[in-house]
Amino acid sequence: MKKIINDANQVVLDMVKGIAAAYPDRLKHLPDTMVLARKQPAGSEKVGLVSGGGSGHEPAHAGYIGEGMLDAAVSGEVFTSPTPDQVFEAIKAVDNGAGVFLVVKNYTGDVLNFEMAAELADAEGIKVEHVVVNDDVAVEDSSFTSGRRGIAGTVFVHKIAGAKAEAGGSLEEVKSVAEKTVANARSMGMALSSGTVPAAGKPGFQLADDEMEIGIGIHGEPGIERKAIASADEIAEELTNKVLADIDFAAGDEVAVMINGLGATPEMELYILNGKVQELLAAKNIRVYKTFVGEYMTSLEMAGCSVTLLKLDEELKELLDAPSQAPAFKM
């Protein structure tokens, strides 16, 4: 294992401190927690927006804290759900009386712990609603997950729910656009190599030198198939066609595209992949409204990528375009 760390058992705390130190005017680290929260302007009465999950997916989730996006992010241990008490601390920190909305990726531990936190908050009179993101079309049920996994599409949920909350939307309105985003987002990924959890000290899985895995999860959960590495064009086709087959995309539909790197993939390769994805969409007369290429939802230093399509309507376009000051998603 080659990593720039101090102590394999303390990477999350060191990271949280390092994030807070990068943006001291915008972020506060809640004492004795793994919660980072936005420094609210006093008197704000907006709905609070909280997300989080296991660490190792940076910039998810703390990179999405900022005006127009999240109000707080909870970092669990690497690839491990945050505990309910930590999520509860985040909820309390961002509640301004208008309620708090939770964006949860579909992993059994995350769903359980965020729901327990919501119950704790409810007992203290804080209104909490949530959405579970399950955009990964690769497999039904998986390690850690019942149903489909939540992956890079989650970032679109942060953006769109965040814009609605920032615009003064009610808790129900924020929930409604978040649910619409989940219903309209589909993703699929692939990997060339594994990341290494610091405390484990070795890669989570092994792929041969000529092998890739299609449909892999962001914790290295098994995908659909291991096979010989294909060309970028073939990978683009396989991922995009699977995504397109899963939802009723019709000619003339408008979509947002996210070409996401999983941690160690050079941006050059993401753009090469993007070229083919755009061609495939054009061939089906699906109009691309906006494209995002970069690392949005990673898996430590996994080499690989995912393709996300979000079907848009006028409301989603407007919310996607709204300003955001989150360091990892400035608009």
Place this chain on the structure above:
Amino acid sequence: MKKIINDANQVVLDMVKGIAAAYPDRLKHLPDTMVLARKQPAGSEKVGLVSGGGSGHEPAHAGYIGEGMLDAAVSGEVFTSPTPDQVFEAIKAVDNGAGVFLVVKNYTGDVLNFEMAAELADAEGIKVEHVVVNDDVAVEDSSFTSGRRGIAGTVFVHKIAGAKAEAGGSLEEVKSVAEKTVANARSMGMALSSGTVPAAGKPGFQLADDEMEIGIGIHGEPGIERKAIASADEIAEELTNKVLADIDFAAGDEVAVMINGLGATPEMELYILNGKVQELLAAKNIRVYKTFVGEYMTSLEMAGCSVTLLKLDEELKELLDAPSQAPAFKM
């Protein structure tokens, strides 16, 4: 070699097409070139700003094209200077009568080829000025370089010169702030592993499993020392102290900090490093005005990082803070 590509000899063209396809409303790919240029609003008379260099450093340089930053970027083959005719095409594309400014990283081929392009432009009556960025304090002279290498500090030059040009600065004024930025920026990097040039098919160098290299260049050029991997805190100290020792940073000075990933380093590790860099600066009463953490100047899938400090004055602060619509540096 495991890469998401189609043809190892065609990665740059495929990438340039993929970048253009991602931002069709903002960028145009000049036919039969490796030049991407901003779609100017008609009638603009600003100074044109051009940068570029070998590919493999993405998001440098095309990711910095946008309102408030570059007007065009020239992509050479991987780790290879673009030819003078390509740079000349970029100059012609962005000249609006106010002249064109070139930001060149200090590599012998880049300097030579950008200067030759400037001469070609001059012969056609286009005023061209340039700056050579040499922020890397690691070594004097190196493979491909006479003097110090230009690395991540170049991105600050793009930002600041770009803001000055956008604000209507003359060619001389743009040159003056670019020179001030170069004079005030210092960087140093380290690596845990090498990237692989696609056409070469194997890593550019080898480091043992317990080894790192301090002071390495963004093409894998030799650094100062190979030694056992140190902790993040020790790495932060070594890089930061070298940078601080090179320029007259005094208590009370304000700086911008860039913690740059070289391609395969998880953002978690960059933030861990940042925590210590901020501590070191605070201990010296150097005030951090703004911090940037992410991948800004990479070396394919090299694992490693660099630390850049830019000493600020009121003019540089204002230009650093000016709006930018470049996808890789939105402000």
